[in-house]
Amino acid sequence: MRPDTKNFKRGAAKALGNERIQANLLGLYNGFDRARLAAADGTPDWELMREQARAIKAHTIDNLDYYLELAASNVEKAGGTVFFAKDADAAAGYVTDLALARGVKLVIKGKSMVSEEMSLNERLTDAGIEPVETDLGEYIIQLAGETPYHIIAPAIHKSREEVTDLFEAKLNSPRYEEITELAAEARRQLRDKFIRADMGITGANFIVAETGTVALVTNEGNGRMCTSMPRIHVAITGMEKIIPSMDDLGIFLRLLIRSATGQRISSYVTTVTGPRHADDEDGPDEFHLVIVDNGRSRLLADPELRESLYCIRCGACLNACPVYRKVGGHAYGWVYPGPIGAIVTPVMTNLADAKDLPFASSLCGACREACPVKINIPRMLLHLRKEVTEGRKYPTERNRSVLEALAMRLWRLSLSSPAALSIANSVARVLQKPLLRKGRIRWLPPPLSGWTPSRTFPAFVRPFRQRWRG
């Protein structure tokens, strides 16, 4: 997916102005977020599990080179092939070349956000191969020619009516009134694709290093069919998805599923270790694991941002975020929206273009409160903000606005001493006079002009320090 991160404000305004999207986004709080809270409440030792999972992730990410090699050697021992992709292009190239070499005509896909990084569907289509998304949300998005709106609920912004319209237009299906009818239609359409496909592509929620096992969490069963029906299975995942051992999987499954949907367990949890073995009744002839870097090394190398790699992609921070709940996923302009997206997108793509993202937050901390591995997202947003105005870490020139820097300097100087502050207060009380109506300010000039259309502003008054008499 080509990043389009420069236009956050425009994308946000578009979503804010769209009543239907606003109505559909209500489900994030009323559905997902509350379900997560209820699930967490009903789970003994929830806080202890979060701590433990965080500790496991911290250990794994700190020793990522070791665990990646261990995972790769165990996948190979199990008869699979591992490809380490430096970037999205290399990953897409590997999968496309493999498909061409094996004469693949039709690919079925389970949900994979990393494949979105790779623009994999486009690459396969360009090579004359038909990719079909089989997760219902992804299927809808593919039919609509859009990109996912949310990392676990890609079509959350679409109402039932919109899907009815879409299915009628694209599949020539009747105007179904019920969601179950729409799901059944998708199932009918996809059944034939599952049967005919030569290659199944899935993501991986976890890679278990000690066994070389890929674990997949799904609710529709499509993921499992992608791993077992076609003759080739390719799992694509980011290099941070490693966990050390099967013993660790339980805690992560419990945290991931509860945080994502509020379920205690998803309908399907699939583990795949290599291709079909001699005594297996079915399964693919070939298994490939593509482990993608694509900028994750930059996050790994940055001590302030490293913990962003602890993310297990549950989407809880999106659902908890009052900004995401207003602006939705497309405004963020790349694969990962919301609070975690505001951290990883600028580093994985380009901070100069994505410089609005770290600032598009009130720093309320709801994301950190929701995160099952306690990622301190607000702290990282603050560090990225510093990178934008003062930093030189990322491949970008400084991005500070000269005017803002000047305003900040003046502001700071006005606070440099009580005397300076008194002068500033006197000046402000003179300057504000023409703006005052009944003791309140109803219009402010730029750069503060954004305040007054929706709020009055208080007037500067005789300050506390001058009233204080001890």
Add this chain to the structure above:
Amino acid sequence: MSQPPESPKVSLFVTCVVDQFYPEIGESTVRVLRRLGVDVDFPSAQTCCGQPAFNSGFWSEAIPLARGFLKTFAGDRYIVAPSGSCASMVRVFYEELLHDEPDLLEKARAVAPRVFEFSEFVVDVLGVTDLSSFVGQTGDTSDRNVTYHEGCHLRRELGVTTQPTALIEGLPGVQLTEMEQVDVCCGFGGTFAVKFSDISTAMLQDKIEYVQATGADTVVSCDATCLMQIGGGLELNGVDVRPVHLAQLIDERIGIESGISRAQPR
């Protein structure tokens, strides 16, 4: 007569927003603390903790202000702010801001355990939860329907969740009604409110709706900046709900008995 126990000693960290825009909140804070037997002073060299610059990425502008703060508030008195956000800046975020300034960081770590938000100080340090025994003759006992807005930094940086509502519930004549999504941000977020004003406004509109739905005549917060946002929106929308700081609500309710010194408006 036996010696009264020594009063807790507090330096008021009034915060720049209260100083410049809402001095009455600072005065209420002082009156209430004194009513509770606290020795309050006001270090006059204080200006601002630096949070606006820090949050905007201008750490180099924030550091001199942090240095000033740490110098002003050196010593061993408690430091009490009528703001969860400003208290968080000093107690939590100086750790980030001053990461590469070892001398200042050491000072910040020494200051941090003395810093409290107002309600947190009253409940956790003074051990006062039920304010009814402090109500004086001039206290306002008329019925008041109040709803409380939970400040984000107060809740999530300082972990102060129950103290403010416990204090409100102890006040005579006050009925507390919890609003929906009480812990969701009002959309202020410092410069966020002007840089992303349409998002901030959308968040504010939800908050106003939830405030109104409670039927409350008063919305209480522990942060003047949340009140600036919510109160500014209420006023522009013509909603007749009064925004007040917790210290103001307590001040009005308990009144001040004669003989208690107070920071008086001139």
